[in-house]
Amino acid sequence: MLHVLAQQAEGELEAGLTAVGRGIVYGGAAIGPGIGIGLVVGNAISAMARQPEAAGMVRTTMFLGIAFTEALALFGFVLAFIISG
Amino acid sequence: MILGLEFPPISHVVEWPTLFGGGAFGVNKVVLFMWISVGLVFALFFVAGRKRALVPTGAQNVAESTVEFVQDQIVLQTMGPEGLGYTPFLITLFTFVFTCNIWGLIPGVQMPVNARIALPVFMALVVYVIYHAAGIRHQGPIKYLKSIMFLPGVPWPMYILLTPIELVTKFITQPLSLAVRLFANMLAGHLLLVSFAVITQALVASTIIGGALPLALLIFLSAFELLVAFLQAYIFTILAAVYIADAMHPAH
Numbered sequence: 001m002l003h004v005l006a007q008q009a010e011g012e013l014e015a016g017l018t019a020v021g022r023g024i025v026y027g028g029a030a031i032g033p034g035i036g037i038g039l040v041v042g043n044a045i046s047a048m049a050r051q052p053e054a055a056g057m058v059r060t061t062m063f064l065g066i067a068f069t070e071a072l073a074l075f076g077f078v079l080a081f082i083i084s085g
Numbered sequence: 086m087i088l089g090l091e092f093p094p095i096s097h098v099v100e101w102p103t104l105f106g107g108g109a110f111g112v113n114k115v116v117l118f119m120w121i122s123v124g125l126v127f128a129l130f131f132v133a134g135r136k137r138a139l140v141p142t143g144a145q146n147v148a149e150s151t152v153e154f155v156q157d158q159i160v161l162q163t164m165g166p167e168g169l170g171y172t173p174f175l176i177t178l179f180t181f182v183f184t185c186n187i188w189g190l191i192p193g194v195q196m197p198v199n200a201r202i203a204l205p206v207f208m209a210l211v212v213y214v215i216y217h218a219a220g221i222r223h224q225g226p227i228k229y230l231k232s233i234m235f236l237p238g239v240p241w242p243m244y245i246l247l248t249p250i251e252l253v254t255k256f257i258t259q260p261l262s263l264a265v266r267l268f269a270n271m272l273a274g275h276l277l278l279v280s281f282a283v284i285t286q287a288l289v290a291s292t293i294i295g296g297a298l299p300l301a302l303l304i305f306l307s308a309f310e311l312l313v314a315f316l317q318a319y320i321f322t323i324l325a326a327v328y329i330a331d332a333m334h335p336a337h
Contacts, residue, residue, distance in 0.1 A: 060162045064327065067320045071262040074269035081095065 022080040029076020036069040091283075098279050099200055099272070119198045122184040126177065155179050159323050164330040171329055174215070178208065179322040182267065186314035189275055190307055197271040197314070202264065209264035212325045220332030232335030263324055270317050274310045281306060 044062035048055045103111035133148030141149050155176045160168050185204065189197030199205050220229040233255050234248045281303040289296030 056158075057162070060158065060323070063316070063320055064323065067266065067324060068262075071266050074266055074273075075262075077269050077273060078265055 018083060022083055025083060026076050026080040029079070030073050033069050033073035037066055040065040040069060091287075092280065093283070095276070098276065099196075101196070114194075114196055115198055115201050118188050118194060118196065119185060119204060122181060122188070122198060125184055126180045129180070151180060152176055155322065159319070159326050163323060163326040164333070168326065168330060168333075171219075171326070175322050175326055178212075178325060179318050182208070182321050183315060183318035186271055186317060187311075189271065189278070189314065190310055195278070197275055199267050199271040199317075200275045202268045205264040205267040208267075208321070209260045212263060212328065213260040216325070216328040216332045219329050223333045224335070229332070237335070259328060263321065263328075267317055267321050270313060274313050277306055278303065278310060 040062060044058050044065075047058045051058075101113040101115060103113050104117060106112045129144055130148055133145040136145075138145060152172075156169070156172055159175060159179070160172050164171065182199065185198035187197075188194045189200070217229075220232075223229075224232060233251055235244060236247060236251065239247060281299050285296050285299040285303055288299060
């Protein structure tokens with residue numbers, strides 16, 4: 001029984017591990033930027049609510065902050081595709 | 086095969102057969118629409134600039150609001166009045182990136198040109214050359230390199246840590262992330278739309294009602310992608326402006 005279960009096609013293990021690795025790479029890369037973007041946008045909103053006249057300036061800086069933070073998640077996204085079995 | 090759905094492999098979604106030409110110079114759909122984007126951007130500003138009416142109409146309206154947007158929201162916000170010399174470059178960059186992105190939503194085309202990394206890398210290299218050139222022109226080569234390597238107002242032992250980080254940031258990470266950010270965002274959006282289109286098609290084939298939910302989501306995501314296409318063009322341009330401004334005036 002165990003012998004039959006342990007049987008696998010050629011390269012099946014590698015393909016499976018590659019898929020798992022891709023998932024871990026993207027999932028791991030998304031954690032930090034997720035928190036970071038939340039902080040950036042949250043603080044930008046409270047800044048805009050406190051001082052609506054500065055909203056334009058805050059928005060520009062907010063997009064810059066998002067762009068810098070998001071880059072890390074996107075590196076993970078691209079790396080997930082680059083990994084091949 | 087996931088849940089009985091046949092998802093196309095990624096190479097089928099972003100790779101297109103060569104239309105004409107061959108070898109390294111073969112032209113496929115992506116290259117073709119890049120050329121069309123170049124033509125469209127050129128035509129917009131050519132037509133708008135040829136007859137300058139006091140009360141703008143049509144193309145002149147579009148061109149003027151684009152120029153105003155880039156000038157007020159990007160150049161003046163990041164570089165101040167002395168960066169106005171870079172406005173034409175940034176306007177071209179913004180319009181071209183946006184036109185290339187928007188092809189992902191045009192029915193019948195549905196392939197953002199920037200979802201292949203070649204064009205983002207090329208544009209990032211152009212920005213890379215320009216911001217270093219701006220730094221060298223405004224500060225001189227030695228002073229510019231010094232301003233990158235030694236941030237003012239930092240106790241000297243910190244330089245052991247900070248100088249390598251700053252050098253890697255300015256010469257490798259900044260251009261790399263500029264290219265990858267645009268590319269990955271457009272690719273992710275494209276894959277998202279493809280996935281929902283596949284799900285919709287599979288569900289409509291089995292039950293019409295079951296297909297309604299993914300279809301509604303597909304329409305919503307298309308609207309979201311329109312926002313992303315604009316936002317990525319904006320972010321690409323504003324980061325180029327920030328890098329140039331940083332090179333012109335060292336960190337303070």
